[in-house]
Amino acid sequence: MVDAVVSYVVSKLGDYLIQEAAFLRGVKNEVESLKKDLEWMLCFISDAEDKQFDNSLIHQWISDIREIAYDCEDVLDTFMLQAQDEGTAKRRRGFSTFIKKYYSWIVSKTTGHKKPNLHSIGKEIEALKKRLRETFDRSKMYGLKAIDNKWEGESKALHKLKxxxxxxxxxxxNRVVGFEDDTSKLLAKLLEDDPRRFVISIWGTGGSGKTTLARKLYHSSQVTSKFQRCAWVSVSQDFNIEDLLRRIIKSFNFTETIEKLSEEELKRFLYKSLQGYSYLVVVDDVWETIAWESLKIAFPENNNGSRVIITTRNKFVAEHSDERTHVHELRLLxxxxxxxxxxxxxxxxxxxxxxxxxxxxxxxxxxxxxxxxxxxxxxxxxxxxxxxxxxxxxxxxxxxxxxxxxxxxxxxxxxxDLPCQLKLCFLYLGHYPEDNEILTWQLIRLWVAEGFIPQNEEIMEDVAYRYLNELIDRSLIQIDKTRAGRIVTCRVHDLLRDLAIQKAEELNLFHIYNEIKDSARCSSKSSRRRQVIYSGTGAYSQLLDHHNSLLRSLIIFNLGQREILTICTRFKLLRVINLSSILFELIIPEELGKLIHLKYLVLRYSEVKYVPESILNLVSLQTLDIVSGTCPQMPTEICKLQKLRHLIGNFSGQYLRIDNMTNLQTLKYIENKTLTKTNLEKLINLRELGILYHDEEEKEFSFNSIAKLKNLRSLLVHLLDNPFASLQPLSHCQDLMHLSLCGRIEKLPENMQIVLPNLDYLRLEFSYLVEDPMPALEKLPNLTVLHLANSSYCGEKLVCRDNGFLRLQSLYLNLRELEELHIEEGAMPMLTGLSIVKNCKLRIPERLFSVPCLAEWECRRDFFEELL
Structure with a gap:
């Protein structure tokens, strides 16, 4: 396990030393020698961990090496911080002096010597190498060599396995093994002709498949067609009723603003919103009877067959959830x-x-x-x-x-059994709350920002997505939702999450604070490198009262403190700030620009009106995400952030200089001023682009400039008044897979299969097409999701011909004027999901009766995720 930390730190240390070697002149060979010694140390560590078992001596020896690795990281990051303060020129002149000072500090930490008399940087490097040799010698001194020989055979076998x-x-x-009899019994119970609301409790041991069975029922076509409102909420051991109510309301997809409502107001809102509707709500992973007891007052007795499904590990909870409860013990396979x-x-x-x-x-x-x-x-x-x-x-x-x-x-x-590069990625999943739905794009960007993904010729996000898939293949992560073949969200089973937290604590990787149940179990506040906060003012008080010089990451899920960013400026080595659930105005202090190590800054859903010029000093910044209801005023010279990879927010009404930002992969959402004044051809790595377009001078929106983005994969264009010109120029974007257009389109190209051969997701809205779009769209060879939304087509009939839409899996239709949908026998052979907004005029073909219905809330959520 320690090999993961050592590998990470060694990689970072080696990169730093090699990059600075140009300024070390005569000691380049010594720097390379040190890097080689560290690589050998990593090999030895990996082998020793295989032989560790329960031997306390090896455990202590490996822990010592882990501390050396952490010390090296601290030295490098502190050096870079001070070097930035002194200015680039002074930094280069004083490099040798600084290295001497800090490597001497490392040596003194273990040897007790306060100021070794070292006369050159070469001597300092040799001192660090000496410390490594002494660590290895200590292993022999205490008899670890014999242990090494004892387990040699099994170590090789384990190595071979890896x-x-x-x-x-x-x-x-997607295919669930077993549960056929359980599914049929519970499905009949859900659908039985009993107007009274009652609870179905599914209970069984951890890992028995309770949630899997509940999801199978929840997504059944018979269930989605019976109930008018459906919601899913995970409770877990530590829950807050107010938070649960908000999540239930969001799951029902009610659009009203509820963030400022109290618990009682939320209950009244939910009760009123469900009056007259049949509903199904799944309350997953319940540990105490009080959870449903506190919630059920918000669910009206409509006498129209509403149902509640509860999953729990506790038989008592299952049997005493409600006065009308059907208890189902889930058998093992x-x-x-x-x-x-x-x-x-x-x-x-x-x-x-x-x-x-x-x-x-x-x-x-x-x-x-x-x-x-x-x-x-x-x-x-x-x-x-x-x-x-x-x-x-x-x-x-x-x-x-x-x-x-x-x-x-x-x-x-x-x-x-995981390779060392995957271990930290898996452990990092433990910082998410129990039963949390994890956005994969967020997880991938965090892995990159934390330094868990190697820097080589590949795009790091592609490597991270491959890592994610490997963890899925090893059944350590569960796929939750997919869209057009891509994993949108994932989950971690609570037993695996417990394992991740346990291992992370052993490595001092991160610490969790939750005021409901304080799980911040750490030996020393000052040694925390990553702090995760679920809720509570107590955590804020700790941050306020404590100056942690080593904190690298601060992730907050629910903490209502306006001054939190000011507190963040105390932690000079921060790489990650994730404040994605602070639902009020935040002021970004000028001092934030001093956090030169910061790579990831997410202030999503908070109200940010102004971003100071000092943010341009964040030379390491990779992700800047300020999606909120406001349009934050950004510094024009954003192009100074040359390492920026993802820039996300509503930047309408302003011009941003993004020239020469060659690392930029995501840019959402820019005004047309930025688009027209930028040579997009220079943005060689741009993959996702969102545009908000309104121009009184131009008659129509042209795709000519976008055609220069050869690596573009996702494009969203929202027009206010101007119509679209021809889509033909998009034929130069051969990698385009995701296209969402909101605005008038005169006509679709007849050769859509040539223009967009790799398109797998298409959404059209307010296109006002007069001609049936299906003859053009059905030729797209890779289209899996088609969403024809508000007024995208003005006709009364759609015709899908034989052999059309050969790979289409999901069809969303929200066309009020549509009266007839004709689908020939060989069309849409792979269709597995259908959503048609209720329209009494439309006659649905009989062959679609067997296709599972996608609930309206799923369509809305799909569009919401697209905007993110």
Whole structure:
């Protein structure tokens, strides 16, 4: 586990030293030698951790090396901070002096020598190398060499297991193994002709599939067509009723502003909004009866068949949730179901020959029918050859049998099997609240900002997305929602989250504060490197009273303090500030510009009216996200932030200089002034572009300048008055996959399959098309999602011909004038989701009756996520 931290710090240390080597002149060889020593240390660490087991000596030795790595990071970051204060020229002249000062500080930390008499930077580097050698020598002094030999065989086998890991398909994620009888019984109960509202309680052990079963019911076409309102909320152990009510209301997709309402006002609002409607609400992961008791007053007894589903691990909670409760104990998987699940998670490998079948069945039997255990085991075994399967059984699996908690050991085993570059990425998931829906684009940008993704010739976000998929393939992350083939949100099972938190605490990776249940378990406040705050003024008081010189990351989920950004300026080494849930006006202080290490600044949903010029001093900034109801006034010379990769906010009504921002990947949403005055051809890495266009001088919006963006993947253009010109220039953007246009379009190109060959998502709104768009759109070879929204088509009939829309999966229609939808026999063969806004004029084809309906709230959420 420590190898992940050492790998991260060594990579950063090596990069810093190599970059500065040009100014070290005669000691370049010494710098490279130090980097090589650190790389050898990493190799030794990785091997030693395999042999660690429960040996306290090895554990202590590895912890010592971890502290050395952290000290190196502190030295480098402090050096860069002071160098920035002294100015670039002075920094270069004084580099050797500074290195001497701080490497001397590192040495003195462990040796006790206050000021070693070192006369050159080469001597200082040698002193650091000496400290590493002394650490290795200490291992021999206390007999760790013998331990090394004792476990040599098993270490090699484990190493072999790690090297054989490959990425596997996750295409079977949507098919649920087992639960057929449970589903049919509960579905009948949900749909039975009983007007009274009642609760269905699903209970079972952790990892048994309660949430999976509830989701299967929730997304059933029979359920979505029966209930007029549907909502899902996760409760978990630490909950706040006011927060739960807000999340339920948002899940119902009521559009009213509710942020300032009190708990009682929220209950009255929800009660009034559900009056007269049949509703289904899922209350997931309930630990105490008080949770539903506190909520149910907000749900009216409409006597129209409304239902509530509760999932819980506690039988008492299941039986005493409501006066009318149907209790369903979720059984574990049968032997045949367990075997089927393992075969799927190993991509059929378990059934390849008799030997693997025997090994697989022996191991899956130990899982006791627990789905999570089987899924994790399958992720561990996936793509392994028979000899690796035997090793897992003979040297690891047998040890789990004697444990009283085999699932925890199995989860830990799967974590230990991760390559070191994936370990920190997995552990980072632990800072999200329990049952939280994790936005993948946010997670990826955080991984990049934290330095967990290597810098090479590849785009770091692409590498991060590949890491995400590998964690999914290993069943350590669950896919939650997808759109057009991309993972939009994901989740982590609470048992895996507990594992991540436990391991993160051992590494001092992050600490969590929650006022409801304070989980900030750390030995020293001053040593915190990443602070996560769920809620509570107590956390704010701690930040206010404490000066933490080492804090690198501050992530706040719910903390109402206007002065929080001023407090942030105390922490000079901050790399990440995420204040995405502060729902009032924030003032960005000038002093924020002194945080030169800051890479990630998100002030989403807060009201920011002015961004000071000092923000241009944030030379390391990669993500600046200020999406809110206001249009923040930005410094014009934003192009000075050369490392900026993602710039997101409502920047209408102002001009931004973005010339030469070659690292920029996301730019949303700019005014047409910025578009017309910028040579977009220079933005060679731009992938996502959002434009708010209104120009009284120009008659129409032209795509000619956008055609210069060769790597563009996502484009959203919102016109206020001007119509669109021809879409033909977009043929130069061959990578374009996501297109959303709001504005008048005279006619779609007939050769859409040539203009946009890779388009997989298309949304049109207020296009006022006169001709049927289907003949042009049905030719798009990769289109999977089509959303024809408000007034995008003015006709009364749509015709989808045979062999049209061959890959379309989701169809959204919100066309008030539409009266007839004709779909020929061979059209839309892959359609799995349909949403048509209620319109008494429209006659829906009979062949669509069997297609699951997408609820209206899902369509709105899909559009909302598009805007983000």
């Amino acid at each position: 090297q054989l890991r490959k990425t596997t398909s996750f295409a079977l994620e 049968r032997e045949d179901e367990s075997w089927e699940l393992l075969c799927e998670k190993t991509s059929g490998k378990a059934n390849e020959d008799e030997e693997m079948r025997k090994l697989g069945k022996e191991m899956v039997q130990k899982c006791g029918g627990l789905p999570l255990a089987i899924v994790v085991l399958g992720g561990l075994l996936s793509t392994k050859r028979p000899e690796e399967w035997r090793f897992v059984r003979d040297h690891i699996w047998l040890n789990l049998c004697s444990s009283s908690t085999p699932i925890q050991n199995l989860l830990a085993l799967s974590f230990n």
